[in-house]
Amino acid sequence: MENNTKASFEHPGILAIRHTSDFEVDANPDRDPWRNIPWITLNPWENVVRPYQTMARMLYSDTGIYVQFYCEDETITATHTADQADLYDEDVVEVFFWTDEKHPLYFEYELSPLNHELVLMVPNFNGRFLGWSPWHYHGDRQTRHATRIIRNADRVEGWYAEFYIPFTLLAPLNNVPPVKGTTWRANFYRIDYDHGAGYWSWQRTRVNFHDYERFGTIRFD
Numbered sequence: 001m002e003n004n005t006k007a008s009f010e011h012p013g014i015l016a017i018r019h020t021s022d023f024e025v026d027a028n029p030d031r032d033p034w035r036n037i038p039w040i041t042l043n044p045w046e047n048v049v050r051p052y053q054t055m056a057r058m059l060y061s062d063t064g065i066y067v068q069f070y071c072e073d074e075t076i077t078a079t080h081t082a083d084q085a086d087l088y089d090e091d092v093v094e095v096f097f098w099t100d101e102k103h104p105l106y107f108e109y110e111l112s113p114l115n116h117e118l119v120l121m122v123p124n125f126n127g128r129f130l131g132w133s134p135w136h137y138h139g140d141r142q143t144r145h146a147t148r149i150i151r152n153a154d155r156v157e158g159w160y161a162e163f164y165i166p167f168t169l170l171a172p173l174n175n176v177p178p179v180k181g182t183t184w185r186a187n188f189y190r191i192d193y194d195h196g197a198g199y200w201s202w203q204r205t206r207v208n209f210h211d212y213e214r215f216g217t218i219r220f221d
Contacts, residue, residue: 092118
């Protein structure tokens with residue numbers, strides 16, 4: 001894969017998110033409108049033995065958010081065969097959106113290499129948090145997602161994940177849907193289990209992924 005990464009932003013740097021028309025989700029990095037969207041790099045934490053290249057990028061439309069990940073890898077650790085399982089116990093990518101800094105409530109989305117998802121709304125009070133699954137999760141409230149494992153003969157080289165999150169699913173969060181100039185706090189993560197649990201993130205948090213005060217900032221352009 002061609003390495004067209006850009007250096008990750010340090011908070012309070014702002015990641016600008018471009019607007020797009022809606023499109024199908026298929027985990028293809030070379031199709032429009034992804035073709036000209038730069039990647040951001042997710043940085044490995046200290047516990048990572050093999051610092052695989054890990055990248056993410058994002059778009060938004062009038063109806064929702066599109067996110068794509070690339071994860072270099074040599075072994076796919078994924079056995080869960082159902083949505084809403086504890087996907088973080090195996091290889092996974094994650095994104096968190098904290099849309100209103102006045103309230104300790106944010107949205108979490110995870111996707112495994114086998115294309116199973118974990119969808120949560122998370123209240124977090126002084127480090128005490130527990131995710132809630134969406135209600136009436138169907139129709140225009142349901143996500144779309146796809147993954148693609150890259151192999152060379154029998155050897156795994158990595159995997160792509162792509163998903164669409166409709167704004168209707170983010171109700172009742174504030175500042176949704178965003179308009180041009182809206183800012184949210186956000187973070188992008190990866191967990192890989194080739195050598196025990198290894199963590200990557202766009203913005204480094206202190207204790208765990210739920211340290212929302214250390215999230216970066218995204219701006220909808």
